[in-house]
Amino acid sequence: MTAIAIEWQGCFDIDFEVYEKGKRLQSLKKHLPGSWRKLLLSLTLLISGLGLLLWPARTLRSDNFVFYFPNSRRIIPLEVIDSVQYLPLLPVLNLVGTLSGLTERRNNLKVAFGDSHIELHDGDPRVRLDKKTLILAAPVRVSNGKWMVPSDFLTTVMARLTSQDVEYQIGTNRVFIGNIKPGSFTLRMEQESSGAKLTFQFTDKVTVHTESANGKWVMFLGDHPIQPLEQSFHFQNPYVSEVRFDDQDGLPKLVITPSAAGLNFYPELSEGGKTLRAEVSKPAPAQPPPQTAKAPPPATPSSTAATAPPVAPGPATGTAAPAGPATPAGPPLPVVALDAGHGGEDNGARSRDGVLEKELVAQLVERVRQALLTTGKFRVIMTRTGDANVTFEQRAVTANVAGAAYFLTFHAGDLGGTSPQVAVYTYQSPGLASPSPEGGANPFFVAWDRIQENHLAQSGKLAQTVEQDLAVLAGVTVDPATAAPERTLRSVNAPAVAIEIGSLSPDVDAGPLTDPAFQLHLSSIVAEALSALQAGGA
């Protein structure tokens, strides 16, 4: 490249000297001024850099390939070359056995793998395995010094190299090696006037943990491997546009893409973890529609498309256009994050009659969710759905990503005295001496994992409001709101309180706490307290 550039320079700059004196390139260089040399060098480097940048054009994209084993899973990046999925040969062989020899020549690779010998040629789809010749769907490639084989190598060659079962479905990015029975699922969607219901029927029990990311809902399905019948489902309705299965990071999950922003999503696991029902619905309007005959001026499509909630086609008319006046577009409803403490392997407290804290608080949280939705003033997200292990960080992330306006975590424990009792706590940082009731100091910088320290004042107000409203509960002892180093609250970026009901301990029965009347009453009071706080805040 450099030589070409220098020849160019000679032609442009002092070409008359070339013809006049008949000098060759070497002598031309002597006549080039220093600034031109620098320019040439820069141009050369620029062209070389661009060339390097554009060189790997044949590799269009790269994904991961998941190898499921009975007790583990491994991820290997795959390359797509000319629309064919390729896997690196040696890492794949190392997953199922040990290489005993390797001989590489210019276009040829010989691998001793256990008692077998494999021979491959660059650009040739034929693979020699001992004395047999096997033909792959695409030629073997050498990419960036790595020997790459098309993904059907797994069934064509690898299945003969190992005594374990190899289950691979062509076109997918996962293979099951060994005694693994992957689960599967079917999906049914029912559209209703105000929402859509997704019903997932799994062949094996799953646990569900839901997160929100990039405007999508992600439901992690636990550890059991899943081989979906279909990788993705597409819909044309105002609620859900796509449901996609993904396990590129080794974690089976469902990614649900809503058709519009601001929709509510409520997953619920039932039938022992084999049925997952998810409800997607429009949030209820914050205020009842105006009753006067004075209709607002019809909004133009361009002005409503961005903010107005989606309208489901009416079943009677069969048209998508609403018959009445257009609903004025308003700000999105505030999000309340509800956290049911414990879950999965962590049972929490246990009563004398065998009631587990994780189940009791999940029941209570569901009632609070219903009560909050009834007010029509909130959207609700849950940090734990079903009996799942959810870390403290995951709970906080779920609330923070959703931009929660309030965070409530529910627990049950030993409060001493008689049941039922309720106590409300704000966060007390263990590294700070007892904060004032109005909230702790607001330092200029707070570490992200201690972000709750920035909300102590609002959390205190929330706790006081909830506690004051709870005081009207007949027959229930309500302790004054106080601060405690409750771990769940530590990283929540919103006003947050912990509500503990009691007493749930090995010494007492949980009857008063499981009483539906108590739970309903408590739930409605919590919803009213949040509504009052929201109205006051507005």
Next chain:
Amino acid sequence: MSRRAKIFWIALLVVFAGGLFYLRSLARRVFFEPPAHSDESAKARLSEAVLQSGAGPNETAVLFFPSLSGRGLVAESRPIKWAPSAADRVRQVLLALAEGPSQRLGHPLAAATTVRAVFLTLDGTAYVDLSSDLVSGIYPGIEAESLAVYSIVNSITTNIPAVKRVKILIQGQEVDTLEGHADLTEAIVPDPTLVKGNP
């Protein structure tokens, strides 16, 4: 000197050098390397250190136990002969808490709890490494767990002024919580506002 004699002397020299090298490594192992104690022997040494404190004068230790009826800690005083070092005093406080209160109060530590190790740093942080038996004595819940933690922290910092904060480890590991509630991710400073009753 004959060729045979040369070979003999060289062989003798090699053997001598090898012997010296072996003796040197043996001496290093015997005199300089600390003996590999088992967990039990380490605990026994710690207990011995605490028991040796019997020679000191009788003083008073103030311990804080969770209240059963109210939300707070109740102080109890008891005579104690302090060990000379601050780390052993921390251990004495923890063992006294594990013994339990004399009044009808809660137990912050199960009686079976073992104090595996205590370390003090120059900034006034005490690292106390407790066995996992600790949690078996704690009543479940936010309040009960928080009071158990502050019972430990307030008792240590009140009796050993050099300690400003306490970091609790379980089985030598950092933990998020004891039983899902009290935040143990950082060293804890005492909270005197929790103390509701005096001895």
